[in-house]
Structures are given as C-alpha cells and as structure tokens.
Amino acid sequence: MGISLQAKKRDNFSRATTKQIRREGFIPAVVYGKEKEPQTVSVENIELLKTVRDEGRNAIISLDIENGNSVDVMLHEYQTDPVKGEVIHVDFYVVDMSEEMDVAVTLRLDGDAVGVKDGGILQQPLYELQVRAKPREIPEEIAVDISELAIGDSISVADIPVSDKYELIDDAETTIAVVLPPESETESEEDVDFSAEPELVGAEDEEE
Structure with missing residues (x-):
C-alpha cells in the first residue's frame, strides 16, 4: 500500500517566495509524468524525509494536492544545498500502476x-x-x-x-x-x- 503526503499548489516562483516556502518548513517540488501536465507544488520537509526514511525511495506515494486531486507518484530526483546538505527541491514522477x-x-x-x-x-x-x-x-x-x-x-x-x-x-x-x-x-x-x-x-x- 502507498502512503499519503499532502501537497500545496505553488504559483509564485520568485526567489523571495521560494525562500519563504523553505523557511516555513516546506520543499518546492514539481509533479510530472508521461502525457501529464507538470504541476508545481510544495510538500512538508519533515513529512517527506520521514516517508523516504520509513518507506524507501521507491515507495508509492499518494500525493494529495490541495485542489482535491490525488496522484500516485514516486520520488524521482532531489536537489540538496551544497553547503548545508538540506533537500531544497524534489521531482515527483506520476506512475501508471499497470506499466513497467x-x-x-x-x-x-x-x-x-x-x-x-x-x-x-x-x-x-x-x-x-x-x-x-x-x-x-x-x-x-x-x-x-x-x-x-x-x-x-x-x-x-x-x-x-x-x-x-x-x-x-x-x-x-x-x-x-x-x-x-x-x-x-x-x-x-x-x-x-x-x-x-x-x-x-x-x-x-x-x-x-
């Protein structure tokens, strides 16, 4: 069974807004997949790291986006701060459960x-x-x-x-x-x- 993770829609991409998102304990993210329109969101830092630690990097995550949509995703890539080592951005890939x-x-x-x-x-x-x-x-x-x-x-x-x-x-x-x-x-x-x-x-x- 996959596990759920809440995600907020993100429409403002200014540097100041992105820094504020991180200060509030969230990580900017992109959700994309085959024949899927990319969506920009943010997820809670602690919850994401806990999910990856407990379930593994290849876990199926049910990403609940605040507009009511829910998509099955996997963590595809992530970027870290070269100095602090903190995760600063993640990419989620929308998976087709019937496709290899x-x-x-x-x-x-x-x-x-x-x-x-x-x-x-x-x-x-x-x-x-x-x-x-x-x-x-x-x-x-x-x-x-x-x-x-x-x-x-x-x-x-x-x-x-x-x-x-x-x-x-x-x-x-x-x-x-x-x-x-x-x-x-x-x-x-x-x-x-x-x-x-x-x-x-x-x-x-x-x-x-």
Whole structure:
C-alpha cells in the first residue's frame, strides 16, 4: 500500500517566495509524468524525509494536492544545498500502476564470506541494481548471499536468482562482490590498481 503526503499548489516562483516556502518548513517540488501536465507544488520537509526514511525511495506515494486531486507518484530526483546538505527541491514522477518502469534498487550483501575469514578482502563494486517492474512489484532491496565466497571468488548479476516480479537490466557480467587475496606488507588497498597485472605494478615500483 502507498502512503499519503499532502501537497500545496505553488504559483509564485520568485526567489523571495521560494525562500519563504523553505523557511516555513516546506520543499518546492514539481509533479510530472508521461502525457501529464507538470504541476508545481510544495510538500512538508519533515513529512517527506520521514516517508523516504520509513518507506524507501521507491515507495508509492499518494500525493494529495490541495485542489482535491490525488496522484500516485514516486520520488524521482532531489536537489540538496551544497553547503548545508538540506533537500531544497524534489521531482515527483506520476506512475501508471499497470506499466513497467526502470528504477534503482539497493543491493545488500548477506552473510560472512569464508574468504574474508581466511584473510581475504571483500570488495563490493555495485551498490544498486537497475530493475524493471510494475510500481507495486518493485522490491525494497535485493539481498545476495555471499557466505560461500572463497578467496578469488566473485558474484555477478547473472548469479542472482530470476524473479517473476521484476527483471534485472544491468549487464549480466557486472561484478557484485569479490573476495581479493590478502594484501602484501608493501601494498595497500589505496595504491594497488587491481586492473593491472601484479608484475607490471612491481616493475613500476622498482623503476621509481
């Protein structure tokens, strides 16, 4: 089930009015979608942040606009103040509940890899998966069990079990997690280029 969020219509776009909206605890926003006329609104800052924290970024929100219209939306994009880090503007996308859409879903690694217990180093190159699904069937997150990973082993997108509710659209060969061999005494994770051959890295060090 989606959750509700109140929105006020916004017709004055002057800088002074926008600042006043933010001072009053609201965030300027735009509501748009396929074949939908964009609407400018504002939503309460605390309520929006609470909704995203509790329900996740891909939650279906029933946005109740003050003229009586209610639309199902998802949080599409947001802008933050580069100094304060506060959210200063959001974009809501009107969703068609019967139509598939592409979204980013958080990837969670479960378990303790046996390779890490043996001294290996776990790396996670990918933190989100691109998913295609109908809005109601978008998973909150996707968990991948890494407990059987030994040193030198890796898991790619192709290793994730197929779901009948959503489709993964990342490249199947994209690495999700890998357990690397332990570092040597003279190397650190910061200065090693894992894409280069160890012999070449060593040779460069000797020349320097």
